[in-house]
Amino acid sequence: MLEASSLSFRYSAKGPWIFRDVSVRAAAGQVLAVLGPNARGKTTMLKCLAGITRPVAGSVETSGGVGYVPQSHSVVFSFSVLDIVLMGRARTVKIYSTPGAADREAAREALHRVGVSHLADRDYTGLSGGERQLVLIARALVSDCATVVLDEPAAALDLRNQAQVLTVLRALADEGMAVVMTTHHPDHALHVAEQSMLMVSADDQRIGPTRELLTGALLSEMYGVPIVTADIETPSATRRLTVPDFGRGMS
Known part of the structure; x- marks a missing residue:
């Protein structure tokens, strides 16, 4: 659904590379998680994949439209939830129409698809963080995209809302969409993503199956804090979790 070839970016002709020569593919029916420390270029990478930012070199090819969900979103005026989702139809509505x-x-169907159809007539500014994220996902879906790209969709959400957003993303992939998301939580990637990309440095991006790639040793190297992984039995399944040693990291 989306494939980047030899993608490179820097902010000025003589500035340092943010990332260089990255080739990655987001397949239909799968979730690709992008992880890395702060200021390593995850958001810039995502915007290049979504067609919002032009890369310095390389190309991005897509099959079908791409919907983008930013990390944060605010509005100046009061809009209903339905109106916010309708904004995703902008490219399908004729000029002056x-x-x-x-x-x-289509907007109501998108809200139903992410499980928040009951919010259609609510004031968007009065929603919780988790509700806003689901509405923004619906806004992306109503554009009839085949790929949805999300910048830290579960950031600043409580555990229940994290679970709800991740469940929706996994369901979208199971329906045949390609999903690309950045996250600071390796556990989120382990829970929903078949493939992951670690942005270790400008010239070091590692891509592969999530469970093989997200090892304690590699995560420790990338984040600079000791991390171990453990398989935990939960009521629904055996899950692999990451456990950082904050005490040693701060010493």
Whole structure:
């Protein structure tokens, strides 16, 4: 659904490379998680994949549209949830036209798809963080995209809302979409992503199956804090978790 070839980016002709010569593929029916320390270029990488930022070199090819969900979103005026989702129809509505009945039906269907159809008439500014994230995912879906790209979709959410957002993303992939997400939580990647990319440095991006790639040794190297992994029995399945040793990391 989305494939980047030899992607490179820096902010100026003589500036340092943010990342260089990255080739990665997001396949239909799969989740690709992008991880790395702060200021390592994850958001910039995501915007290049979504077509928002032009790379210095390389190319991105897509099959079908790409929907983008930012890490944070605010509005100046008060809009209903339905109106926020309708904004995702902008490229399908003719110039000087307004959304019609079919657009509104598509927006309601997108809200239903992510499980928040009951919020359609609510004021967007009055929603919780988790509810806003689900509404923004619906806004991306209503654009009829085949790939959805999300920048830290579960950041600053409580555990229940993290679980809800991750469940929706996994369901979208199971329905055949390609999902690309950045995250600071290796556990999120281990829970929903078949493939992961670790942005270790500008010239060191490691890509592979999530369970093989996200080892304690590699995560410790990348984040600079000792990390171990453990398989834990939960009521639903055996899950692999990462455990950072914050005490040793701060010494």
